[in-house]
Amino acid sequence: MNKKLRGNLLLLLTALIWGTSFVAQRAGMDYIEPFTFNGIRSLIGGIVLIPVIFFLGKMNPADDKEESTEEEKKAENKTLILGGISCGVILFVASSLQQFGVVYTTAGKAGFITALYIVIVPILSFFIGKKIRPIVWLCVLLSLAGLYLLCMKDGLSINKGDFLVLLCAFGFSIHILVIDHFSPKTDGVKMSCIQFFVCGIISLVPMAIFETPVWSDILDCWFPILYTGAISCGVAYTLQIIAQKDTDPTIASLLLSLESVLAAISGVLILHEQISPRELIGCIVMFAAIIIAQLPSKTERLSAKNHE
Numbered sequence: 001m002n003k004k005l006r007g008n009l010l011l012l013l014t015a016l017i018w019g020t021s022f023v024a025q026r027a028g029m030d031y032i033e034p035f036t037f038n039g040i041r042s043l044i045g046g047i048v049l050i051p052v053i054f055f056l057g058k059m060n061p062a063d064d065k066e067e068s069t070e071e072e073k074k075a076e077n078k079t080l081i082l083g084g085i086s087c088g089v090i091l092f093v094a095s096s097l098q099q100f101g102v103v104y105t106t107a108g109k110a111g112f113i114t115a116l117y118i119v120i121v122p123i124l125s126f127f128i129g130k131k132i133r134p135i136v137w138l139c140v141l142l143s144l145a146g147l148y149l150l151c152m153k154d155g156l157s158i159n160k161g162d163f164l165v166l167l168c169a170f171g172f173s174i175h176i177l178v179i180d181h182f183s184p185k186t187d188g189v190k191m192s193c194i195q196f197f198v199c200g201i202i203s204l205v206p207m208a209i210f211e212t213p214v215w216s217d218i219l220d221c222w223f224p225i226l227y228t229g230a231i232s233c234g235v236a237y238t239l240q241i242i243a244q245k246d247t248d249p250t251i252a253s254l255l256l257s258l259e260s261v262l263a264a265i266s267g268v269l270i271l272h273e274q275i276s277p278r279e280l281i282g283c284i285v286m287f288a289a290i291i292i293a294q295l296p297s298k299t300e301r302l303s304a305k306n307h308e
Contacts, residue, residue, distance in 0.1 A: 016262045018256070031220050038095050046197040084195050104161025118143050145282075150261065189238055192237055
């Protein structure tokens, strides 16, 4: 239960960082183009993690080296590289779609449609054989209703930007499930570092072909790039990988969807923005869904009693 609580808290922190970084992403589009922005911020995210990996290696020099055979080390490294590359490719696709999408739609709609992974993840999980408690399905529907109240102000309509962001939601759903598969099997920080370098390097190819990056514009955009690179990528995505070792992917998607709520709250506290009663109800409904989803099942309650 302690590991589960730690994982949930780390995912809440991840949602908080993503919620505040959405503004920085949109601000970046005023200076540079999407592939340039994603490429540079992803490479910054990977670079930030190199000293972290070195520091953790110094803190845990043994790391079970004596117990592992050569074959086990090779298998572990293969899993690490495969996981990092897989996550990096999927992250490139999802983040690029999102970055292009926000150019053509409103921030509220982009936030709502991106967070549709709260519905997509349990559906995909069901098809790959994962069991999902009925109460969690209810929480998914509650979160969806809360998101609608929070983000959607002009009703439902789909334009070019909305469609791109919808594709991005599928991408992030697959990203969550791939992390769920690899994170318990390998070093989360190293895998995160690889994923960012892969995402960044791939982004540089279409940047060179389709865009014309200008150094003065990149320098003018230093704060959005640095914030989203070091904090949103380097810190938040790494926390997600570490946290998902001990969290069900559907619960993880619910917790991460709070980025929309936390973005609204941070706007009120930091930017002194106004929040309408409708948006406040949406926040309350989403928080209620998260709390209900965290309630232990009958099996977990019986197990806890037995341990007592």
